[in-house]
Amino acid sequence: MYAPPPGNLHPLLMQMYIHYQDPGRQQARIISHTAQFRDISPYIDTGLDPASGQPVLLDLECPCYHYHLDVPRRVSPNDFPDAPLEPLAVLPCGHMLGAHCLDRWMRDLDDEGKEPDCPLCRFKLTYRKCGCLLRVREYNWLLPREQQIPLTLPEGGRVDLNCGPHRDRRAERKLRKWMDEHLPANAAHGSITRAQEMRLHACIGGLARSARNWHRENAPRW
Numbered sequence: 001m002y003a004p005p006p007g008n009l010h011p012l013l014m015q016m017y018i019h020y021q022d023p024g025r026q027q028a029r030i031i032s033h034t035a036q037f038r039d040i041s042p043y044i045d046t047g048l049d050p051a052s053g054q055p056v057l058l059d060l061e062c063p064c065y066h067y068h069l070d071v072p073r074r075v076s077p078n079d080f081p082d083a084p085l086e087p088l089a090v091l092p093c094g095h096m097l098g099a100h101c102l103d104r105w106m107r108d109l110d111d112e113g114k115e116p117d118c119p120l121c122r123f124k125l126t127y128r129k130c131g132c133l134l135r136v137r138e139y140n141w142l143l144p145r146e147q148q149i150p151l152t153l154p155e156g157g158r159v160d161l162n163c164g165p166h167r168d169r170r171a172e173r174k175l176r177k178w179m180d181e182h183l184p185a186n187a188a189h190g191s192i193t194r195a196q197e198m199r200l201h202a203c204i205g206g207l208a209r210s211a212r213n214w215h216r217e218n219a220p221r222w
Helices: 011-021 099-111 164-182 194-217
Strands: 029-032 056-059 088-090 096-098
Touching (some): 096 099, 164 194
Parallel strands (some): 029 056
Antiparallel strands (some): 088 096
């Protein structure tokens, strides 16, 4: 049972007294000075360490311009009423920066005719084959991480060689090529052999399975 402390205690002794009266009280761990999303991803949705159950708070700054990064209120140690807040942006390489800072950086590179990259590790922010720009994921703390940010490379994620539209067009070209080779447009009705029909069904089925796997395993995707 909690008993109120004597009114004449020094503030430091009063704090010790409160801790003594409530020995089970957990002290929050504060994470700061990190630029890697993997260092905060286990806690950002719940504010708890999954291993120990200890509360975790995130006091983060953009490594470029040192503005506070906007994180969920449940893991923020302060509301920072007078400090400029920036949305948290995550790159495939795992680095996180302020979204406004990153946008400014990428526009400066574009003005100089340079390929966009991460300002911390120079990871190229384009797909290797098609050359399209990789999507920068801006973290919305109202949504769970899994619905918006894929696994970063340090977490075991991957970046495909082509962007989504180019992947789809590539799959479509492969199917059309096969159909042109095995199912010519001027083929008479009923001239398709059983083997050709089965191969066509297998090809279409493979594309359908790929589409289902894409949505099931990689709903957000780089």
